[in-house]
Amino acid sequence: MAVYTDISDQELESLLADYDLGEAISFKGVAEGVENSNFLLETGTGRYFLTVYERRVRAEDLPFFLGLMRWLADHGYPCARPVTDRAGAELKQVRGKPCAIVEFLPGLSVRRPGVAHCRAAGEGLARLHVAAAGFPLSRPNDLGAAAWSPYFAPLAAAADGLKPGLAAVIAADLAHLAAAWPQGLPGGVIHADYFPDNVFFHHGAEFAGAIDFYFACDDALAYDIAIALNAWCFEPDGSFNITAARAMVAGYEAVRPLSAAERAALPVLAHGAAMRFFLTRLHDWGTTPAGALVRPKDPLEYERKLAVHRAAPDLVLFGAGV
Amino acid sequence: MAVYTDISDQELESLLADYDLGEAISFKGVAEGVENSNFLLETGTGRYFLTVYERRVRAEDLPFFLGLMRWLADHGYPCARPVTDRAGAELKQVRGKPCAIVEFLPGLSVRRPGVAHCRAAGEGLARLHVAAAGFPLSRPNDLGAAAWSPYFAPLAAAADGLKPGLAAVIAADLAHLAAAWPQGLPGGVIHADYFPDNVFFHHGAEFAGAIDFYFACDDALAYDIAIALNAWCFEPDGSFNITAARAMVAGYEAVRPLSAAERAALPVLAHGAAMRFFLTRLHDWGTTPAGALVRPKDPLEYERKLAVHRAAPDLVLFGAGV
Numbered sequence: 001m002a003v004y005t006d007i008s009d010q011e012l013e014s015l016l017a018d019y020d021l022g023e024a025i026s027f028k029g030v031a032e033g034v035e036n037s038n039f040l041l042e043t044g045t046g047r048y049f050l051t052v053y054e055r056r057v058r059a060e061d062l063p064f065f066l067g068l069m070r071w072l073a074d075h076g077y078p079c080a081r082p083v084t085d086r087a088g089a090e091l092k093q094v095r096g097k098p099c100a101i102v103e104f105l106p107g108l109s110v111r112r113p114g115v116a117h118c119r120a121a122g123e124g125l126a127r128l129h130v131a132a133a134g135f136p137l138s139r140p141n142d143l144g145a146a147a148w149s150p151y152f153a154p155l156a157a158a159a160d161g162l163k164p165g166l167a168a169v170i171a172a173d174l175a176h177l178a179a180a181w182p183q184g185l186p187g188g189v190i191h192a193d194y195f196p197d198n199v200f201f202h203h204g205a206e207f208a209g210a211i212d213f214y215f216a217c218d219d220a221l222a223y224d225i226a227i228a229l230n231a232w233c234f235e236p237d238g239s240f241n242i243t244a245a246r247a248m249v250a251g252y253e254a255v256r257p258l259s260a261a262e263r264a265a266l267p268v269l270a271h272g273a274a275m276r277f278f279l280t281r282l283h284d285w286g287t288t289p290a291g292a293l294v295r296p297k298d299p300l301e302y303e304r305k306l307a308v309h310r311a312a313p314d315l316v317l318f319g320a321g322v
Numbered sequence: 323m324a325v326y327t328d329i330s331d332q333e334l335e336s337l338l339a340d341y342d343l344g345e346a347i348s349f350k351g352v353a354e355g356v357e358n359s360n361f362l363l364e365t366g367t368g369r370y371f372l373t374v375y376e377r378r379v380r381a382e383d384l385p386f387f388l389g390l391m392r393w394l395a396d397h398g399y400p401c402a403r404p405v406t407d408r409a410g411a412e413l414k415q416v417r418g419k420p421c422a423i424v425e426f427l428p429g430l431s432v433r434r435p436g437v438a439h440c441r442a443a444g445e446g447l448a449r450l451h452v453a454a455a456g457f458p459l460s461r462p463n464d465l466g467a468a469a470w471s472p473y474f475a476p477l478a479a480a481a482d483g484l485k486p487g488l489a490a491v492i493a494a495d496l497a498h499l500a501a502a503w504p505q506g507l508p509g510g511v512i513h514a515d516y517f518p519d520n521v522f523f524h525h526g527a528e529f530a531g532a533i534d535f536y537f538a539c540d541d542a543l544a545y546d547i548a549i550a551l552n553a554w555c556f557e558p559d560g561s562f563n564i565t566a567a568r569a570m571v572a573g574y575e576a577v578r579p580l581s582a583a584e585r586a587a588l589p590v591l592a593h594g595a596a597m598r599f600f601l602t603r604l605h606d607w608g609t610t611p612a613g614a615l616v617r618p619k620d621p622l623e624y625e626r627k628l629a630v631h632r633a634a635p636d637l638v639l640f641g642a643g644v
Contacts, residue, residue: 008433025524026428028362031351040350040362042428106348106364111330202347 005037005052005095012041012050015094018085019101021045032197035214040104047104049080052097057214059098064139065213066090066100068132068189073103077131078200078209080105107200107208116205117196118232118244122251124207125194125228129221130256132189141192141217143276145181149174151279158286162299170278173306177272182220182265190224192217195231222262225252226269229316230277230305238304240315263317270316271309278302327359327374327417334363334372337416340407341423343367354519357536362426369426371402374419379536381420386461387535388412388422390454390511395425399453400522400531402427429522429530438527439518440554440566444573446529447516447550451543452578454511463514463539465598467503471496473601480608484621492600495628499594504542504587512546514539517553544584547574548591551638552599552627560626562637585639592638593631600624 007015012024022044030038037052053062066082070090073081080102082090092099110117143151152159152174156167191198192215200208225248233245249266252258281299308315329337334346344366352360359374375384388404392412395403402424404412414421432439465473474481474496478489513520514537522530547570555567571588574580603621630637 006433009430010434012430023525024430027430029353030362031353040352108331108334108346108349111328112332203345 005054005097007037007039007050007052007094011094015050015092015099016043018087018089018092019083020086021048021083021101041101048083048101049104050094050099050101052094052099053214054097057098061139061214062091062098062100064137065216067137068135068213068216069102071135072128072131072213075131077128078105078207079213080209080211105200105209105211107202109197109200111196112236113196113232113244114205115241115244115247117201119247119251120201120205120207121194121196121199121228121232122225122248122253123255124199124210124251125191125224126252126255127207128191128210129188129224135189139217141190141219143192143215143280144217144219145177145272148272148275148279149178151283155279155282155286158282162282162285163303166303169310170275170306173271173275173310177268177275180268181272182261182268185220185222185262185265186259187218188221189216190219190221190227191215192219192224192227194224194228220262220265220269221256222258222265223269223273225249225258226266226273226316227276229266229270230273230302234305234308238308240308240312242315245316267309267313267316271306271313274302274305274309278306327376327419329359329361329372329374329416333416337372337414337421338365340409340411340414341405342408343370343405343423363423370405370423371426372416372421372423374416374421375536376419379420383461383536384413384420384422386459387538389459390457390535390538391424393457394450394453394535397453399449400427400529401535402531402533427522427531427533429524431519431522433518434558435518435554435566436527437563437566437569439523441569441573442523442527442529443516443518443521443550443554444547444570444575445577446521446532446573447513447546448574448577449529450513450532451510451546457511461539463512463541465514465537465602466539466541467499467594470594470597470601471500473605477601477604477608480604484604484607485625488625491632492597492628495593495597495632499590499597502590503594504583504590507542507544507584507587508581509540510543511538512541512543512549513537514541514546514549516546516550542584542587542591543578544580544587545591545595547571547580548588548595548638549598551588551592552595552624556627556630560630562630562634564637567638588638589631589635593628593635596624596627596631600628 024043026042028040030040032038035056036054039050041048041050069079070082072079083101084090090100159167159170198212199210202208229245233241235241281297284296285299346365348364350362352362354360357378358376361372363370363372391401392404394401405423406412412422481489481492520534521532524530551567555563557563600621603619603624606618607621
């Protein structure tokens with residue numbers, strides 16, 4: 001929630017000179033996205049988003065992300081379509097950083113999703129998986145299950161600093177996840193960051209589209225549901241809302257039914273998804289400088305979700321209506 | 323440049339329920355304004371800005387500010403017109419804070435204004451003074467010349483901390499300004515914060531309007547020009563750009579010619595205007611907590627402008643074409 005890169009009027013003008021979008025009528029930095037700088041841009045031809053890619057997004061991954069957004073938009077999925085310049089390029093540079101202009105996607109995200117939002121979000125996630133089928137590029141999930149143990153190794157002290165004894169609990173979790181992690185589930189492109197702030201609705205709880213594909217990668221499709229169950233279906237008091245989870249899975253299955261293997265894997269996938277977000281938050285918690293413009297997200301939120309999955313490994317299955 | 327107050331979807335929905343604007347289609351926090359939280363709001367009826375008033379803006383001043391914006395818009399001045407709810411209210415509340423919805427004002431601010439921008443900005447400032455004539459409300463300038471000495475008293479140590487010996491220099495400046503401050507100049511409503519980020523252009527350097535009237539007050543109209551000369555006509559290297567200043571004054575006079583007394587007063591007014599911004603920046607520099615989302619503006623920028631006016635009190639007069 002911050003603008004990192006400032007774009008001057010001259011820099012904007014010279015960027016727009018490469019496009020057929022006309023001159024800028026309005027240009028505002030928006031408080032959206034913590035990984036990139038985002039600007040709402042209006043020209044004579046319409047409204048756009050200019051994203052300047054900052055830390056964490058690797059330049060070599062950008063053709064995958066932008067190609068995916070174009071592919072999804074071409075296949076009827078509501079997401080922001082990248083705009084090409086006169087030479088056909090989607091990926092540009094401004095102030096020495098990679099950037100892209102995409103079409104404006106209307107819609108509202110919700111802070112506290114209700115059951116109806118969870119259902120619509122599940123449907124939107126399945127539509128994404130279906131629309132992405134056949135996308136020719138691939139990107140391994142560098143924050144996937146195989147990465148967690150090496151990622152955690154240097155963070156053990158930080159975990160104990162957060163909560164004494166936590167490092168050993170996490171190590172045991174990691175051993176369990178490594179042993180129980182399902183193989184051979186249907187795979188494809190996943191969003192991998194399908195949180196409420198990345199999903200838009202209109203007219204209340206009608207799915208309007210998804211944004212922020214900058215973690216998208218190849219993995220088990222059901223793992224994307226597991227990420228979403230963690231992100232959408234916990235109450236502020238830390239309890240898992242089985243009604244919301246059931247609605248999300250039902251919404252998903254209205255578009256893409258799950259196999260028995262996918263359904264059976266949901267508990268361990270959800271446990272693992274909680275681990276993935278716990279680990280990156282633990283990392284960011286320790287490394288974000290005190291004066292930074294972005295407040296790191298609390299790793300304890302995901303530590304509590306981990307505890308829920310650890311204590312009641314079948315819980316998510318109830319959400320799945322089994 | 324930050325969003326202070328987060329507005330949830332429920333809060334937005336219940337606020338909009340009081341208006342005839344339809345439901346929200348899009349809602350984004352924008353990185354604009356350091357004193358308030360600003361959101362770009364789109365509904366079925368158009369685009370708006372929602373401003374939530376934070377620190378420094380006193381609730382009892384809001385009827386003046388909103389009334390002025392309405393008055394200016396009604397008198398042909400391009401600024402954001404406040405929207406009334408069904409009961410006729412402009413000033414509302416959200417999350418316990420005062421807020422208002424205003425119409426969206428298109429346009430681009432410039433980071434590094436050129437001579438043509440300065441001319442157009444001067445014209446826009448004179449149009450503001452002319453359009454505001456007859457506005458029935460009044461608000462004393464609580465950051466005006468009479469306030470500077472008491473404002474500085476507790477900051478003397480901070481000034482010396484910034485630059486050894488500075489407190490004595492500022493005290494001498496304040497004595498000079500108190501003795502030389504002009505009386506009886508034509509007065510009226512001034513913008514009082516007419517900086518490049520508060521002025522919009524279109525098609526390059528055509529004046530498109532002004533925003534952020536939250537320092538507006540009654541004072542000498544020429545003092546508003548003096549604030550603008552400081553804000554627009556210094557080069558990054560600290561030198562005063564006489565060509566830009568001349569263009570700004572000429573643009574102003576194309577709409578509202580200055581009297582001989584106003585013109586003669588410009589040097590001391592410009593010296594005083596530099597003092598006003600130096601003092602508030604000095605204050606904010608010391609009081610902004612280290613982890614704050616907003617970086618305080620460097621008081622040394624205005625300390626250098628003060629030095630320029632002190633060393634060459636006639637400089638601004640050359641800008642005025644005398």
